[in-house]
Amino acid sequence: GQQVMQIPQYQHVQEGEDFTTYCNSSTTLSNIQWYKQRPGGHPVFLIQLVKSGEVKKQKRLTFQFGEAKKNSSLHITATQTTDVGTYFCAGPLVSGSSNTGKLIFGQGTTLQVKP
Amino acid sequence: DAGITQSPRHKVTETGTPVTLRCHQTENHRYMYWYRQDPGHGLRLIHYSYGVKDTDKGEVSDGYSVSRSKTEDFLLTLESATSSQTSVYFCAITSGTRLNEQFFGPGTRLTVL
Numbered sequence: 001g002q003q004v005m006q007i008p009q010y011q012h013v014q015e016g017e018d019f020t021t022y023c024n025s026s027t028t029l030s031n032i033q034w035y036k037q038r039p040g041g042h043p044v045f046l047i048q049l050v051k052s053g054e055v056k057k058q059k060r061l062t063f064q065f066g067e068a069k070k071n072s073s074l075h076i077t078a079t080q081t082t083d084v085g086t087y088f089c090a091g092p093l094v095s096g097s098s099n100t101g102k103l104i105f106g107q108g109t110t111l112q113v114k115p
Numbered sequence: 116d117a118g119i120t121q122s123p124r125h126k127v128t129e130t131g132t133p134v135t136l137r138c139h140q141t142e143n144h145r146y147m148y149w150y151r152q153d154p155g156h157g158l159r160l161i162h163y164s165y166g167v168k169d170t171d172k173g174e175v176s177d178g179y180s181v182s183r184s185k186t187e188d189f190l191l192t193l194e195s196a197t198s199s200q201t202s203v204y205f206c207a208i209t210s211g212t213r214l215n216e217q218f219f220g221p222g223t224r225l226t227v228l
Contacts, residue, residue, distance in 0.1 A: 001174075009155070033215055042205060042219040043158065088157060092215060093174075101146045101214040102173065105157040 002027050004091055006106035014114050019076040021109035023089035030092055032065055032072045033103070038085040079113050086110045118142050119220035121206050127226045134193040136223050138206030140186075146209045147189040148217065149173075149181065151202040158205065164189055196227040 003026040013019050023032065031050045035043040047056055049065035049072060056063045060083075062075045076083055086108040093102035118141030128134050138147060149161040150173075160173030162181040170181050178200060180192045193200055206220040 006157075031215055033217075042222050043217075045216050045218065048215060090158075090215075093160065101209045101217070102148070102160060102163060103215065103217065104174075105159070107155060107157040 002094055002104055004089060004104050004106040006089060006109050008109055009107065010110050010112070012112045012114065013079050015081060016078050019079050019083070019111055021074050021087050021089075021111075023072045023074075023106050025070045025091055027091075027094060028069050030069070032069075033090045034063060034072075034074055035088045035090065035105075036085050037088065037108070041085075043088060076111075079111070081113050081115050084111060084113050119206060119208055119218060121204075121220040121223050123223060124221065125224045127228065128196055129228050130197055131195050134196050134225065134227075136191045136204055136206075136225070138189045138191070138220055140189075140208050142208060142210070142218075143186055144208040144210050145186070146214070147183065148207040148209075149179075149189065149191045150205045150207065151175065151200075152205060152222075153202050161191065161204075196225075198227050201225060201227045 005024045007022050033048045034046040036046055037043045047063050052069050053067045054065040060077045064073045088105050088108045090103040090105045093104045120139045122137045146165055148163040150158040152158050159175045161179050162173055164170045164183045182190045204223045207217040209217045
């Protein structure tokens with residue numbers, strides 16, 4: 001079946017270091033979303049990428065969608081303690097021809113930042 | 116945050132008992148979803164709804180049923196809870212115009228003993 005894999009599962013960094021999480025899909029995606037979940041909280045939508053090769057930035061966060069639209073990455077420059085949490089990628093769950101907003105999520109990458 | 120609430124926020128129950136979780140939204144959004152979150156599995160879709168009385172199964176629907184009699188409420192029922200259903204349950208909503216941008220509720224932590 002359709003799968004979305006994320007690596008690494010966990011990452012510990014020193015504050016100020018960079019961080020990258022990678023997302024790979026078993027199928028070509030029409031779009032991909034990224035979410036962040038703080039410890040004890042709920043997932044919060046960060047961004048959606050739609051175009052092949054698209055790169056979007058949000059302050060220290062850079063999101064990239066692969067040329068083949070099967071992979072994506074999230075890069076955080078100079079991590080801060082506020083970046084702590086789990087980052088999920090998600091793509092549309094393919095089911096027939098209609099878009100019902102069903103998503104398939106990666107397992108997430110949990111980021112710990114040491115001050 | 117989008118107007119989504121979940122109740123109860125925490126529940127401890129025993130194997131074999133029925134449990135109903137409620138998701139309530141004030142956004143009048145058409146699409147609603149129930150997910151479960153377990154370590155190492157991310158978020159997995161249980162059921163979803165695309166309108167009043169219109170529901171469908173997700174990838175892990177066995178042992179769960181849902182109902183949506185009003186736009187604002189989406190109920191998830193475990194007919195006979197099992198220990199494997201111990202999890203954190205999240206409800207999510209999305210508008211029809213930005214279908215893939217989901218807004219999540221605060222979650223319900225369910226423990227089945």
